[in-house]
Amino acid sequence: MRGEQIEERSLTYAQALNEALREEMQRDARVILLGEDIGVWGGGGVFGVTKGLLEEFGAERVRDTPISEAGFTGAGLGAALAGLRPVVEFMYVDFSMLAMDQICNQAAKIRWMLGGDVSVPLVIRAQQGAGRGNGPQHSQSLEAWYAHTPGLKVVMPSTPYDAKGLLKTAIRDDNPVVFLEHKLLYGTRGPVPKEDYTIPFGQAAIVRQGRHVTCVALSYQVHKALEAADVLAEEGIELEIIDPRTLVPYDRETVARSIMKTGRLLVTHQAPERAGFAAEVVMCALEDAFDYFDAPPLRVCGKNVPIPYSLTLEAAAIPQTEDLVRAAKRLVEGVPLGGRRS
Amino acid sequence: MPIRPLVSYSIERVEVLREDGTVDEELMPSLSADEIQRLYEHMVLTRRFDERMFKLQRQGRLGTFARVTGQEGAQIGAVFALRPDDWLVPAFRENGALLWRGITMTQLLQYWSGDERGGAFPRALRTLPISIPVGTHLLHAVGIGWAMKEAGEDSAVLTFFGEGATSTGDFSEALNMAGVFQVPVVFFCQNNQYAISVPFTRQTAAPTVAQKALGYGIFGVQVDGNDVFAVYRATREALERARSGKEPTLIEAHTYRVTDHTTSDDARRYRSDEEVAAWLKRDPIERLAHYMRAQGFLDEAREAEIAAEADRKVAEAVEAFESIPPPEPEEIFRHVFAQKTRPLEEQEAALLARWERRR
Numbered sequence: 001m002r003g004e005q006i007e008e009r010s011l012t013y014a015q016a017l018n019e020a021l022r023e024e025m026q027r028d029a030r031v032i033l034l035g036e037d038i039g040v041w042g043g044g045g046v047f048g049v050t051k052g053l054l055e056e057f058g059a060e061r062v063r064d065t066p067i068s069e070a071g072f073t074g075a076g077l078g079a080a081l082a083g084l085r086p087v088v089e090f091m092y093v094d095f096s097m098l099a100m101d102q103i104c105n106q107a108a109k110i111r112w113m114l115g116g117d118v119s120v121p122l123v124i125r126a127q128q129g130a131g132r133g134n135g136p137q138h139s140q141s142l143e144a145w146y147a148h149t150p151g152l153k154v155v156m157p158s159t160p161y162d163a164k165g166l167l168k169t170a171i172r173d174d175n176p177v178v179f180l181e182h183k184l185l186y187g188t189r190g191p192v193p194k195e196d197y198t199i200p201f202g203q204a205a206i207v208r209q210g211r212h213v214t215c216v217a218l219s220y221q222v223h224k225a226l227e228a229a230d231v232l233a234e235e236g237i238e239l240e241i242i243d244p245r246t247l248v249p250y251d252r253e254t255v256a257r258s259i260m261k262t263g264r265l266l267v268t269h270q271a272p273e274r275a276g277f278a279a280e281v282v283m284c285a286l287e288d289a290f291d292y293f294d295a296p297p298l299r300v301c302g303k304n305v306p307i308p309y310s311l312t313l314e315a316a317a318i319p320q321t322e323d324l325v326r327a328a329k330r331l332v333e334g335v336p337l338g339g340r341r342s
Numbered sequence: 343m344p345i346r347p348l349v350s351y352s353i354e355r356v357e358v359l360r361e362d363g364t365v366d367e368e369l370m371p372s373l374s375a376d377e378i379q380r381l382y383e384h385m386v387l388t389r390r391f392d393e394r395m396f397k398l399q400r401q402g403r404l405g406t407f408a409r410v411t412g413q414e415g416a417q418i419g420a421v422f423a424l425r426p427d428d429w430l431v432p433a434f435r436e437n438g439a440l441l442w443r444g445i446t447m448t449q450l451l452q453y454w455s456g457d458e459r460g461g462a463f464p465r466a467l468r469t470l471p472i473s474i475p476v477g478t479h480l481l482h483a484v485g486i487g488w489a490m491k492e493a494g495e496d497s498a499v500l501t502f503f504g505e506g507a508t509s510t511g512d513f514s515e516a517l518n519m520a521g522v523f524q525v526p527v528v529f530f531c532q533n534n535q536y537a538i539s540v541p542f543t544r545q546t547a548a549p550t551v552a553q554k555a556l557g558y559g560i561f562g563v564q565v566d567g568n569d570v571f572a573v574y575r576a577t578r579e580a581l582e583r584a585r586s587g588k589e590p591t592l593i594e595a596h597t598y599r600v601t602d603h604t605t606s607d608d609a610r611r612y613r614s615d616e617e618v619a620a621w622l623k624r625d626p627i628e629r630l631a632h633y634m635r636a637q638g639f640l641d642e643a644r645e646a647e648i649a650a651e652a653d654r655k656v657a658e659a660v661e662a663f664e665s666i667p668p669p670e671p672e673e674i675f676r677h678v679f680a681q682k683t684r685p686l687e688e689q690e691a692a693l694l695a696r697w698e699r700r701r
Contacts, residue, residue: 032492060492063523065519065522066515066518066519066522068515068518068519070481070511070512070515071481071484071512071515071516071518071519072519073481074478074480074481074482074484074485074512074515074516075481075482075484075485075488075516075519075523076485077481077482077485078431078481078482078483078484078485078486078487078488078489079485079486079488079489079492080485081470081482081485081486082429082485082486082489082490082493083489083493084489084492086485101475101478101512102478102481102512105475105478106475106478106479106482110470110471111677111678111679111680112677112678113458113461113462113471114461114462114463114471114677115458115459115461115462115677116462116676116677116680117462117463117464117465118465119680150678151678151679153679173680174680175679175680202683202684248683249683249684249685250685
């Protein structure tokens with residue numbers, strides 16, 4: 001799936017996002033950036049995603065804002081209604097709660113309320129996730145909140161390739177898009193083509209093929225699942241890893257097809273298990289492929305606790321590679337590998 | 343080292359039209375006889391429409407809505423200063439302002455009857471939808487102003503809200519950002535003294551709304567909100583400042599909500615009849631009529647004619663509104679996204695199939 005027709009060039013996730021922003025700003029003068037410390041601070045935001053853009057596009061298009069999350073989100077929405085294509089950045093997704101009304105009550109609904117005679121080309125970028133010891137108010141994963149709100153699209157790239165292609169799609173989309181990056185992914189490298197490309201929303205990626213257990217993994221957990229797959233492979237258990245890439249719209253067909261092959265489903269994300277997106281993945285799969293299940297589906301998600309500041313405790317609160325390995329083994333216990341249909 | 347005053351500011355109040363119908367000639371804005379007639383006619387239309395809507399609501403033909411009666415001077419005086427290429431970002435008590443912008447009475451009736459198709463204002467009117475959450479739309483006004491500035495347009499944004507909204511965080515963020523970004527926005531507060539049951543003195547310890555502008559480094563002024571000339575003058579000046587220097591302004595129109603908050607409460611429970619009676623004497627329409635009579639623009643016959651004409655327009659709109667067929671169920675899926683996603687298409691197909699079976 002990935003790697004084909006890709007020219008040999010490796011970028012970090014942050015560089016890939018940076019390139020997507022730069023290219024879209026070059027392509028379309030209506031694309032503008034708003035956020036805290038995205039410009040003159042020099043680093044290009046806390047994770048360097050907007051680096052160099054102020055120098056290239058100027059302070060009118062790369063706008064450092066006051067510490068005013070509802071303010072710049074609402075202003076971004078207003079600017080979108082008046083014809084610009086703003087990309088607003090939350091330094092941490094946790095801060096997006098300060099703008100919750102503007103995102104969920106305003107941006108998500110205004111097209112519907114205006115009977116469609118308006119476009120809302122607003123991208124809301126945020127980094128989220130645990131694993132850096134950033135503590136309970138800087139480490140959450142809020143994708144389920146946004147996926148629950150009608151009118152928002154929700155994107156969670158796990159690789160540099162996807163990050164660039166999906167961000168370009170988000171910027172060209174005429175709807176509000178919540179674009180959730182993971183703080184542990186910014187430094188990860190991967191192939192990214194030089195030429196312009198986009199990735200359509202609603203198409204999952206089969207990251208690794210396997211016959212025994214379907215593992216739907218969100219964002220950073222894709223990488224944990226890959227580690228688990230290597231461990232499991234030594235024991236003859238094959239994990240098929242699916243990255244939905246976008247939660248809204250969600251590609252349930254790819255997951256259902258995989259379960260028809262494997263008969264087992266494991267879902268993993270860092271967000272707390274209770275009412276997390278994994279529940280949606282499981283329910284869709286049950287609706288679509290109930291007869292194919294050989295074992296009850298399992299979730300390997302965050303504990304239902306705030307993310308601790310202590311690194312030791314943090315590691316205990318979020319799903320680790322061993323947890324995935326253990327869960328996959330449990331799924332294959334009792335039913336011979338290859339399932340009832342082989 | 344002595345303690346010395348660092349900055350001092352003052353807040354001005356603008357009044358032009360006295361209660362006896364005379365004006366301060368120096369402050370009187372330049373308005374032709376014809377323009378003054380149009381102001382009056384629109385204020386009367388707004389009042390008559392409001393009264394008819396109230397009856398329709400009591401008959402169960404409309405849902406809850408917020409009346410504008412008593413605030414026509416503030417509202418119409420402000421929008422009268424707008425150009426068609428300016429933007430209007432309303433709150434929820436702006437029926438008079440919306441009518442002036444070209445939204446029809448039929449549409450507004452449709453909206454307040456609980457049919458959102460009535461709130462789908464044509465894009466060309468540069469008017470955002472009715473915003474019922476308090477204060478949230480002020481930020482959209484800032485964003486629109488910013489986009490217009492970026493586009494090099496010389497138009498401006500006028501946004502309405504009440505004094506209750508000044509207690510929200512969004513008010514603060516909007517004024518702050520407008521000041522920092524220097525955007526062409528006029529924040530127009532209709533201080534009608536009550537946010538549902540909470541009086542102005544319980545909303546803020548500040549004696550005026552206008553002075554809140556100072557904290558954000560923008561210009562603020564209070565006007566007599568029942569004085570249509572003062573409102574027009576202050577708004578026109580603010581819009582000019584917005585267009586030429588891209589400077590935001592906060593205008594406080596000091597007025598009074600003579601009716602209940604909406605059709606869902608009873609204001610007699612939280613304020614005295616005497617208070618209301620005192621404000622009724624300051625009625626903005628009557629005050630303007632005083633002036634017009636003295637100028638020879640209005641007599642009894644003309645007054646009756648204008649009222650009858652307004653009633654005729656309202657009756658026509660009510661008739662048109664009542665003949666609108668109800669929306670089709672598939673409407674709910676239509677505008678969630680610019681293009682329907684597959685899950686939405688599936689939900690729609692399932693819903694339509696169920697409706698089909700029921701028929």
